[in-house]
Amino acid sequence: MARYIGKRLIYMFITLALIATFTxxxxxxxxxxxxxxADKLSPEQRAVVEARYGLDKPLPVQYFDxxxxxxxxxxxxxxxxxxxxxxxxxxxxxxxxxxxxxxxxMLLGTFLGVLLGMIAxxxxxxxxxxxxxxxxxxGISIPSFVFASMLQYFFALKLEWFPVxxxxxxxxxxxxxxxxxxxxxxxTAARFIRTEMIEVLGSDYITLARAKGASGSEIAFxxxxxxxxxxxxxxxxxxxxxxxxxxxxxxQIFAIPGIGEQFVKSIMVNDFSIIMGTTIFFSxxxxxxxxxxxxxxxxxxxxxxxxxxKS
Amino acid sequence: MTQNLEKLxxxxxxxxxxxxxxxxxxxxxxxxxxxxxxxxxRKNKGALVSLVLFALIVIMSFLGPVISPYxxxxxxxxxxxxxxxxxxxxxxxxxxxxxxxxxxEVDLYELKKVEVNYWFGTDGLGRDMFSxxxxxxxxxxxxxxxAAAIDxxxxxxxxxxxxxxxxxxxxxxxxxxxxLTGIPNLVVVILFILIMDPGILAIIIALTITGWTGxxxxxxxxxxxxxxxxxxxxxxxxGASDSRIIWKHLMxxxxxxxxxxxxxxxxxxxxxxxxxxxxxxxxxxxxxxLGTLINDGYKLIQYQPHILAIPAVVLSLIMxxxxxxxxxxxxxxxxKMKD
Numbered sequence: 001m002a003r004y005i006g007k008r009l010i011y012m013f014i015t016l017a018l019i020a021t022f023t024x025x026x027x028x029x030x031x032x033x034x035x036x037x038a039d040k041l042s043p044e045q046r047a048v049v050e051a052r053y054g055l056d057k058p059l060p061v062q063y064f065d066x067x068x069x070x071x072x073x074x075x076x077x078x079x080x081x082x083x084x085x086x087x088x089x090x091x092x093x094x095x096x097x098x099x100x101x102x103x104x105x106m107l108l109g110t111f112l113g114v115l116l117g118m119i120a121x122x123x124x125x126x127x128x129x130x131x132x133x134x135x136x137x138x139g140i141s142i143p144s145f146v147f148a149s150m151l152q153y154f155f156a157l158k159l160e161w162f163p164v165x166x167x168x169x170x171x172x173x174x175x176x177x178x179x180x181x182x183x184x185x186x187x188t189a190a191r192f193i194r195t196e197m198i199e200v201l202g203s204d205y206i207t208l209a210r211a212k213g214a215s216g217s218e219i220a221f222x223x224x225x226x227x228x229x230x231x232x233x234x235x236x237x238x239x240x241x242x243x244x245x246x247x248x249x250x251x252q253i254f255a256i257p258g259i260g261e262q263f264v265k266s267i268m269v270n271d272f273s274i275i276m277g278t279t280i281f282f283s284x285x286x287x288x289x290x291x292x293x294x295x296x297x298x299x300x301x302x303x304x305x306x307x308x309x310k311s
Numbered sequence: 312m313t314q315n316l317e318k319l320x321x322x323x324x325x326x327x328x329x330x331x332x333x334x335x336x337x338x339x340x341x342x343x344x345x346x347x348x349x350x351x352x353r354k355n356k357g358a359l360v361s362l363v364l365f366a367l368i369v370i371m372s373f374l375g376p377v378i379s380p381y382x383x384x385x386x387x388x389x390x391x392x393x394x395x396x397x398x399x400x401x402x403x404x405x406x407x408x409x410x411x412x413x414x415x416e417v418d419l420y421e422l423k424k425v426e427v428n429y430w431f432g433t434d435g436l437g438r439d440m441f442s443x444x445x446x447x448x449x450x451x452x453x454x455x456x457x458a459a460a461i462d463x464x465x466x467x468x469x470x471x472x473x474x475x476x477x478x479x480x481x482x483x484x485x486x487x488x489x490x491l492t493g494i495p496n497l498v499v500v501i502l503f504i505l506i507m508d509p510g511i512l513a514i515i516i517a518l519t520i521t522g523w524t525g526x527x528x529x530x531x532x533x534x535x536x537x538x539x540x541x542x543x544x545x546x547x548x549x550g551a552s553d554s555r556i557i558w559k560h561l562m563x564x565x566x567x568x569x570x571x572x573x574x575x576x577x578x579x580x581x582x583x584x585x586x587x588x589x590x591x592x593x594x595x596x597x598x599x600x601l602g603t604l605i606n607d608g609y610k611l612i613q614y615q616p617h618i619l620a621i622p623a624v625v626l627s628l629i630m631x632x633x634x635x636x637x638x639x640x641x642x643x644x645x646x647k648m649k650d
Contacts, residue, residue, distance in 0.1 A: 011490060014490055019498065143630070
């Protein structure tokens, strides 16, 4: 296990270093540097600006400065969106709302999805099963921004049950965005749990439990459900990716002051240091989540250890 | 029972003799793998309906811009923001050109003295939504199919080489894939879009730059599984060349899973294209894809919901259809995966 974790950690650092290197050179190629309007500056002013951003040093030195900064969590300075603010601070200040709707969406989606998948498996090939499969297919198919704008149109604009946008009414503001984000984990969990449950229900120890005279609900919850739930950990990674991708558009639609909304805005105004900083932040987040998921799964299900991780 | 049987006249029974060769005869026509798959797919109603629906959407995406009397990018400012109106269906109370103006429901066509009909209405610049939606569908589908095809070609070649030759080649190739798959898809796509000029080509490259890794893993796994089986060994013993083994023996076995995988790549490519367009990294005006149309429509959601609704419905239908076809094909081509 230790060897497996070590191997994964090494890969993680190689991947992150690659992304960071790539982003560094991208920032060099792309237009919109701090000295973009250099013609208007006197040579002295220009030197001051360049020194401030460390642009007067040779490229390799800049690269290592950047990499060392990254290692200490320094993502650089915003160019035009938050004039001169530290990118790390910007991201930190916007983490709260994103984390809240992300978690709420994840919890709600997984809970409902597991419920739906379980019911579908227990009532296999009935209308219950078909309608839950339909919900899952629709949930995977409809893009989050379509679903979010539908929610906003019907529940906020027409019915006026929830605020249309912004982050001013506490929990009420987070309801619609969380539901919009919940669709993907819901659909994923429902499909996954259904398949797992059906497989588990067909296994020998369920037959044995039935032969011993265990009741239907006892079999469903005590034996089948528990064993079907474990592999759900493997889809937590894709779910986190889905939530994060969704958050970019959902936050945009509901005007939530989170990381996703700020990211989209920085794309609009070409603030590359914010774009790069957020990209690196997203990469670290997703890579760490997937690493944790894989390690967790290896600990919970010892069969994984033999093959050294899922292929 | 026994009594009844005894009463029956013996003459009504005749002994059937089965000759040895008759016993071995195959009574039903033999079914090829593809015929069997088609038979299974036909039984799957959801997949079949989706297939028809998808075919209709494809036909419309080509036919739509042609049969519409308006050009997708032609602007008629006096005809801006008209709701949909379709001649016969308008009598049912839907698509009748009625929209809200100042909080009241009025026939906007009468109000603006528009004589012609716009089947899907018009957008804020007076462009015909019918031709724009189908043109956009065409662009979205084109991007998705090209991206999926490139993913498939690179993935199959890479995975095939890696799996077939094995050893050190496989080791090195797999390390590269492991690093590439570690980079989140979203991040790669956004970074690549940023360095390239926005447009169809940029989106396709961004989608395929690491998109092929999934396919290569699946193909490698399958090739590894089949290449150690007896029929390959037999063929090799008979002196078959590498290319013959790959094309004659491995390919037909792996083809099913390649098709299934591609069927799931296409909706994810459609989704990413729409997603990028929605956050402003997609196609640039006046070009339209379903994503940019949804983005445009979203800005007018409160007053002109049809501009958002129509492309959103088309996009959702394509996605649902593709997922159902993919599911159906998976069950049809690989019956082992179902149970």
